[in-house]
Amino acid sequence: MEKEEIFNKIADIISDQFDVERSTITETLNFKTDLDADSIDFVEFVLELEDTFNAEISDEDAEKLNTIDEAVNYILAQQSK
Template sequence: MTRTEIFDQVADIIADHFEVERDQINEQLNFKQDLDADSIDFVEFVLELEDTFGSEISDEDAEKLNTIGEVVDYIVAHQAEQK
């Protein structure tokens, strides 16, 4: 899966989960500052990512993910490790 395909899937999840217009989502979007996500919102989002991409995201790693770009980079890196 390419980085663009991963971004598109992550953006679709965010649009649905956080009720944000799809065209407003970019890699710099911050979960806490821009989406006003609380810890429960973020945990639910991470669980949805795990289901979508078939990999586990540790709590320690999840805490380091602040922007959409960081999430995409994380998935790309861990997708490569699974091969």
């Protein structure tokens, strides 16, 4: 899967889950500060990422994901394993 396709899928998840206008979502969007996501919101988001991309994301790795770009790069790295 290409980086742009992964970004679009993650942006769609964010748009749906956090009720954010899709056109305002950029690579630098920060999950915790820009979305005002609490820990439950973030866990649900990570679970959705796992389902969407058929990936295992450890709690330790999830804590390091702050922006969409970091999430995209993480998914890319997981797919190449």
